[in-house]
Amino acid sequence: MMLQTKSINTKVFFNSAFEAVKLDANRIEILKKIALSVVKEYKANGNVNLNYICTHNSRRSQLAQVWSAYASNYYKLDIHNFSGGTAVTAFFRNTVKTLQEAGFIFKIKEFSHQNPKYLISFDDCKKPIKGFSKLYDDKVNKKPFIAITTCSNADENCPFIPEATHRFHLPFVDPKSSDGLENQSEKYLETSKQIAGEIHTIFKIINESL
Numbered sequence: 626m627m628l629q630t631k632s633i634n635t636k637v638f639f640n641s642a643f644e645a646v647k648l649d650a651n652r653i654e655i656l657k658k659i660a661l662s663v664v665k666e667y668k669a670n671g672n673v674n675l676n677y678i679c680t681h682n683s684r685r686s687q688l689a690q691v692w693s694a695y696a697s698n699y700y701k702l703d704i705h706n707f708s709g710g711t712a713v714t715a716f717f718r719n720t721v722k723t724l725q726e727a728g729f730i731f732k733i734k735e736f737s738h739q740n741p742k743y744l745i746s747f748d749d750c751k752k753p754i755k756g757f758s759k760l761y762d763d764k765v766n767k768k769p770f771i772a773i774t775t776c777s778n779a780d781e782n783c784p785f786i787p788e789a790t791h792r793f794h795l796p797f798v799d800p801k802s803s804d805g806l807e808n809q810s811e812k813y814l815e816t817s818k819q820i821a822g823e824i825h826t827i828f829k830i831i832n833e834s835l
Contacts, residue, residue, distance in 0.1 A: 635729060635747045638728060640825075642821035643821070644822075646818075646819065646825075653826075656795075656826050659771070660830035661834065664834045664835060666791075672705065673704045674704075674705045674707065674766075674768065674771065675693055675705070675707065676708065676761060676766055676788075677690050678711075678773065678783065679774070679776045679779050682708055682712075682716075682761075683714045683717040683720065684719075686776075687758075688821075689773070691724055693828075694706040694754045695747060696824050699828070706754070707766040708759075709762065709763055711761065719804065719809065720813070724817065727821070729745050730745065730746045731756075742757040769789065770789060771790055772793070773793050773795050774793070774796070775795055776797070797816055798815070798819070
């Protein structure tokens, strides 16, 4: 079963998000630290695992995983991208919709009313992304990994992650507060653009440093 909605070209969205992203000096420093830790592991091992962690693995961490997978493909890097939470909920429908509007194609792999599993693809996709809500240490998330927490609750509730070689806190605004409101689509789009722009920034530094 294919899930589709009105969309634009994913490459255009990815590049426009990079051009529009607004970063202060502290944020730039965090992105550089993440990028350089990836470069160090990449040079040592030839590949890297990234795990984006948020409390419910339903919005920000899913957006980060998908945009990171796209960036890996865009820059032709052997970087494996995952996401997880401290609790299991679902790949929230508004998250799916905002990614569809950026050109991603969702196919239901395993139907479930609570937590369906998706295969997510895009133009020039080499391998579909597996999307569903899961714990950060789920067996599908390759280990060891660089942990990147995308919300403060996850950062606080994971005082120690034994599988992580490095750990960074990169919080984003939660679009959940707009659920059911008139500006819902706008807020999800803003968060998706911010994440895409920052992921692009990280991967551009990685690519230039290898």
